[in-house]
Amino acid sequence: MNKLMAFWSILTKDMKNYYLKPPNISWGIIFPISWTLMFFIKSDSTVDLRQILPGVMALSILFGTTSMLAVTITFERKSRSFERLLLAPISLNLLMLAKTTGAIFFGIINAFIPLLFASLMIDLSGINWLTTFLGVVLIAVTSTFLGLLIAVSVSEVFEAQTFSNFFRFPMMFLCGLFIPLEKLPVFLQPLSYVLPLTYGADLLKFAINSAGSIRLWVSLLVLIGYALVLFLISTHNIKRKWIY
Amino acid sequence: MNIIEVKKLTKKFGDFTAVNGISFSVKKGEVFGFLGPNGAGKTTTINMLTGLAKPSAGEIRIAGYDGSKEIKKVQQIIGIVPDESNLYDEMSGLDNLLFCASLYGMKKEVREKRAKELLEQFSLADTGKRPFKAYSKGMKRKLTIAAGIIHHPAILFLDEPTTGIDVESARQIRRLIKELNAQGTTIFLTTHYIEEAERLCHRLGFIVAGKVIKVSEVQALMEEAQQENVVEFRTEPNGLDLEKKLVRVFPKIRIKASTGHSIRITSQEPIELMPFMKFFAQEGIKVSEAKIIRPSLEDVFVKITGIGIDKLKKEKEGKRR
Numbered sequence: 001m002n003k004l005m006a007f008w009s010i011l012t013k014d015m016k017n018y019y020l021k022p023p024n025i026s027w028g029i030i031f032p033i034s035w036t037l038m039f040f041i042k043s044d045s046t047v048d049l050r051q052i053l054p055g056v057m058a059l060s061i062l063f064g065t066t067s068m069l070a071v072t073i074t075f076e077r078k079s080r081s082f083e084r085l086l087l088a089p090i091s092l093n094l095l096m097l098a099k100t101t102g103a104i105f106f107g108i109i110n111a112f113i114p115l116l117f118a119s120l121m122i123d124l125s126g127i128n129w130l131t132t133f134l135g136v137v138l139i140a141v142t143s144t145f146l147g148l149l150i151a152v153s154v155s156e157v158f159e160a161q162t163f164s165n166f167f168r169f170p171m172m173f174l175c176g177l178f179i180p181l182e183k184l185p186v187f188l189q190p191l192s193y194v195l196p197l198t199y200g201a202d203l204l205k206f207a208i209n210s211a212g213s214i215r216l217w218v219s220l221l222v223l224i225g226y227a228l229v230l231f232l233i234s235t236h237n238i239k240r241k242w243i244y
Numbered sequence: 245m246n247i248i249e250v251k252k253l254t255k256k257f258g259d260f261t262a263v264n265g266i267s268f269s270v271k272k273g274e275v276f277g278f279l280g281p282n283g284a285g286k287t288t289t290i291n292m293l294t295g296l297a298k299p300s301a302g303e304i305r306i307a308g309y310d311g312s313k314e315i316k317k318v319q320q321i322i323g324i325v326p327d328e329s330n331l332y333d334e335m336s337g338l339d340n341l342l343f344c345a346s347l348y349g350m351k352k353e354v355r356e357k358r359a360k361e362l363l364e365q366f367s368l369a370d371t372g373k374r375p376f377k378a379y380s381k382g383m384k385r386k387l388t389i390a391a392g393i394i395h396h397p398a399i400l401f402l403d404e405p406t407t408g409i410d411v412e413s414a415r416q417i418r419r420l421i422k423e424l425n426a427q428g429t430t431i432f433l434t435t436h437y438i439e440e441a442e443r444l445c446h447r448l449g450f451i452v453a454g455k456v457i458k459v460s461e462v463q464a465l466m467e468e469a470q471q472e473n474v475v476e477f478r479t480e481p482n483g484l485d486l487e488k489k490l491v492r493v494f495p496k497i498r499i500k501a502s503t504g505h506s507i508r509i510t511s512q513e514p515i516e517l518m519p520f521m522k523f524f525a526q527e528g529i530k531v532s533e534a535k536i537i538r539p540s541l542e543d544v545f546v547k548i549t550g551i552g553i554d555k556l557k558k559e560k561e562g563k564r565r
Binding site: 002003005006010013080087089244 | 257295324332334
């Protein structure tokens with residue numbers, strides 16, 4: 001019970017202090033709109049909104065979660081308020097789950113904003129909602145834990161942003177959202193299959209447009225595996241670097 | 245009864261040994277002062293005791309718990325006030341306290357009552373709803389201490405609690421430390437201010453270059469220091485060879501400090517002033533003042549650590565900035 005109370009307090013503190021701040025709410029709205037407009041411009045206004053929806057949702061989650069988590073944790077480390085959490089009588093795993101849950105929620109909300117906008121413009125019937133939700137949650141979890149790994153690897157806020165982009169941009173172009181995986185150069189294709197976003201994006205394509213190319217259970221397992229590995233590496237690094 | 249026991253504690257960072265096999269204990273209910281210059285290993289020791297650093301070797305026992313293996317149990321009964329205020333800037337003073345209380349599993353009604361109580365006790369009740377970032381340095385310090393004791397810890401670690409704050413806030417914090425101790429809280433205090441340690445602590449541990457070189461009761465240290473007799477003569481500018489002549493004529497004295505226009509001598513035996521006055525007259529040096537100095541804890545610190553007070557004062561200034 002005590003542990004749950006600490007978990008809840010950390011989560012609500014982060015939501016209030018970081019994720020529900022007006023600039024972040026507006027980011028959550030502006031970012032998907034910008035992506036949608038970008039696709040419109042690129043395709044001379046003949047874009048099929050439903051076709052681009054999985055991509056816009058996946059990128060909204062990826063950019064929202066990795067940035068926010070990496071920046072907030074690095075910021076708290078710099079101001080030394082993170083030490084207060086490390087010195088609290090709660091386990092490191094619970095602490096890091098509490099710290100990341102806010103970003104996961106933020107990512108999930110970010111994903112549903114383009115979906116909400118799309119629902120006003122196009123027919124969304126035929127979507128497998130359960131798989132969509134599962135896909136959104138798993139992309140949010142893996143992206144957040146990627147953000148955690150980045151936060152543990154840097155010491156400055158600007159480094160967190162730079163390092164995030166080092167992962168995000170290659171992932172954006174290699175995950176099959178812009179260019180289908182089979183049309184990528186042969187030497188890049190194996191790289192695509194190493195990226196968690198490839199499986200997340202495919203899951204959303206399958207759920208929204210019945211168009212995925214990877215088996216559903218493979219994507220689910222790979223994403224869960226990625227989430228576990230990223231979390232374990234991050235907590236291991238925290239023990240090694242921050243509880244020195 | 246010892247509430248903290250440290251045996252052969254060592255912390256290495258690569259080839260550098262920050263803390264080198266130190267051993268000491270802290271008695272339940274006492275204020276234990278940990279003194280030493282910057283970089284001596286004070287904060288590293290606190291970090292190991294509180295779970296923010298892992299010892300390279302040695303043993304820590306806090307209230308019967310193994311400090312390495314049962315650190316989460318230890319953290320439940322200790323409070324920590326770091327050398328820099330580290331609460332959340334955007335949150336109000338009250339919200340900061342409520343958040344810290346919830347980390348220790350305190351129920352809503354209990355933490356609300358306790359937070360309000362502490363704001364009153366620390367004279368922060370009027371500013372409880374103001375964001376932490378709008379607080380003055382002294383107020384921030386007080387709130388950080390309040391956050392450290394919100395869960396009624398049995399032991400409170402205070403790292404440089406009054407460094408860099410105004411005189412009034414420092415005085416108030418010292419009073420609060422005394423009150424806390426009177427209520428039964430064991431206090432582990434590190435400070436640069438020798439006079440603060442003298443006023444607050446029951447016992448002191450001196451750490452220099454990662455080694456604890458002395459642990460003793462303040463009273464005993466004072467008595468030890470006062471066994472020495474010190475006299476200072478203020479003179480017109482004198483030459484360096486005066487020191488040599490003085491030691492030659494009075495072989496039982498030691499020259500403690502000499503600035504060119506003052507000279508401080510020390511001896512284990514009582515010092516008679518007349519022979520010295522005659523000596524100065526013979527040398528043609530005019531003495532404007534001769535005073536007996538009562539050795540203080542600062543003198544003990546200098547004697548034990550071999551570190552000049554001037555250096556310590558410079559460090560204090562540096563910390564204040």
